[in-house]
Amino acid sequence: MNAFIRDVSFLSAMGVVVLTAAIVFVLGVAAAPAFKAFGWTFFVSDSWNPVKDVFGALPAIYGTLVTSFLALLFALPVGFGIAFFLVELSPPFLVKPLRVAIELLAGIPSIVFGFWGLFVLAPVFQKYIQPFLIDTLGSLPLIGPFFEGPAFGIGILTAGVVLAIMILPFLTAFLTEVFKTVSPLLKESAYALGATRWEVLKSIVTPSTRASIAGGIMLALGRALGETMAVTFVIGNFHRLKLSLLAPGTSISASIANEFNEATTDLHSASLLALGLILFVITFIVLACGKASVALLARRERR
């Protein structure tokens, strides 16, 4: 009986590996025509023209990376703040309602976030936030090109904000658990020297949990990279590379979701599958970096 259980679990474990390898293989074979046709220019070209059968991945890669990065940029400080509030500051009667609220946020289907982003957030951005950014940051040297008008409402920045809200529950829950692992005695030692809450967060809690925080950031990034539905709604689905965060763009998953059904030529669907393969590689690299940084920091902490 034991041998049976062992064999079954071994086979299931192997099955996962084989399945992953098979998916990558099939993806690679299906995407091959695109790489063959365009070579490395596929990665750096920003023309995407199904009529002329010419495809380039750059705008989608740029959109994927930038929206995910923006999402982290917005979600991280907020998640940090909420988690620290929950663990250190909150009066006990507030902890439970706050946690429930965050869990509910996590339970909202991503298509609802998409709707909300398109019909609520985008108009607000178009009317107030984007004009403000264009007027203030848009004329600055260096960063100006990232905030050039006109105000469309939808676009990379809007997608980044929606993504930020979507990864916030995960990030908050993760950081809350991480902060809870810091020994109360250690924190009290700092308070006993007269440190404030903020100083304890900065010099005790964060440094003691660096490795876990880095891991959590990578996991959150991994989620943001692959998110499809909500991004498709608000990113604009525009296949030209625009530096400006206010301009519409596209992401890998949004491109695939939008176009796969209507792919007219073999090269078109091969190019979409190639995008999928690229997303897989990016996500893999992010998760690997996450693992590596966790291992590295954990070793340094133990010393």
Next chain:
Amino acid sequence: MSSSDQADAVMEIKNLSFFYGDKQVLKSVSLSLFGNGITAIMGPSGCGKSTLLRTLNRIYDLYPEQRAQGQVFFGGENILDPDVDTAWLRRRVGMVFQKPTPFPMSIFDNVAYGLKLYEKMPSSVLAERVEKALRNAALWDEVKDQLRASGQSLSGGQQQRLCIARALAVEPEILLLDEPTSALDPVSTARIEDLIETLKKNYTIVMVTHNLQQAARISDYAAFLYMGQLIEFDAAKKLFESPSHPKTVDYLKGRFG
């Protein structure tokens, strides 16, 4: 204690009661802490020794469900008064915990931590203050060549002396020690006992201990707490040699706790 002694009390605790939520763990405790001496707090597990120390620097403030009643006079103020500046208080009343708690930073930064909270000083002065504190804690010779190493890389006994150095660096008047040697081996324990004895020249020390020999060896005053009540408080010699309360007698004979 006679009233003439009360004059040079550094801290005076009057009718102190303490609550964790609805649960009362200190019941009207009154006691004086005298300058340049060691006061040992003894009693069976759970009688409220740590709780007593935790009121003296208001560390319990961190937890909304905990509260203290009564008065604790220090530096002309009732430190239980909500208006009292806890940063001021904690700078003057240092605390060392039951287990060593080195911060996740270098040995130097551990000791400099409290100093940096209160004042800006040139780095040469800071270095001097750190060295002085490490010397006072009898740790300097062991770590002077590795001040940049992590505080967590030291041995347990060294870590505890680092924590003492960290508390001494801000030059408090009172040092609260909650079973400072209970997590340490006998050799480290002896070193820390020696250290505490030398420190009493300059500081008022309150030490919680389960170790009666230790209390008898180094303390000048001793208090016996039982179920949240102060049973007896006297000069250590008197309390250990001729305790006046039957419960103290039982405790010293090891009949409970």
